[in-house]
Amino acid sequence: MKHSKAFLLKFISCLVLFYIILGLFYGMSFGMVFLISLALGASSYVLGDFLVLPRSNNFIATITDFVLAFFVIWSLSISLTLRENIVIMSLVAAAGVALFEILFHRYMANQIITNMKTSPVHSRQLQYQTEASEELTPSKSELHMDKNHHSSEDE
Numbered sequence: 001m002k003h004s005k006a007f008l009l010k011f012i013s014c015l016v017l018f019y020i021i022l023g024l025f026y027g028m029s030f031g032m033v034f035l036i037s038l039a040l041g042a043s044s045y046v047l048g049d050f051l052v053l054p055r056s057n058n059f060i061a062t063i064t065d066f067v068l069a070f071f072v073i074w075s076l077s078i079s080l081t082l083r084e085n086i087v088i089m090s091l092v093a094a095a096g097v098a099l100f101e102i103l104f105h106r107y108m109a110n111q112i113i114t115n116m117k118t119s120p121v122h123s124r125q126l127q128y129q130t131e132a133s134e135e136l137t138p139s140k141s142e143l144h145m146d147k148n149h150h151s152s153e154d155e
Helices: 002-025 028-057 058-079 084-118 138-154
Strands: none
Touching: 002 028, 002 084, 028 058, 028 084, 058 084
16 A cells, blocks of 8 residues: 555656646647656656665665656657657756655655565575585595595406
8 A cells, every 4th residue: 555655646746747847838748748657657666766765875766767757758758749859858857856756765765665674575684604514625544545445446
């Protein structure tokens, strides 16, 4: 339930942000804004919030989300619309996403990821155990017996 709440929060925030930036300022249709919000929300939730954020910090995860947002907005805009200044539009929208992600990563770290770390299933601590034995080096008597055994077989 917490994941669906967090994803819904992210999706709705992206939808509102993109409607303001892409829809009102750049004249993009609501259908395109909805599609970009859905694609970016899903990919960013998995990549930025579950793969990068738990293994790094808020800054690295925000930079990752900025690059991902730019790429998703740019690629969907260039393939589905006939607009000019797509790079500038994508940079502005990705900057807006990055500002939102700073706050969203704090929410994720406090509400979702801390609960995951206490679960034994998601433990990231590896427990190695060393095994040792006494048979690693042969004794002198075993070497002597081995030489005698080989010489008797040669005859």
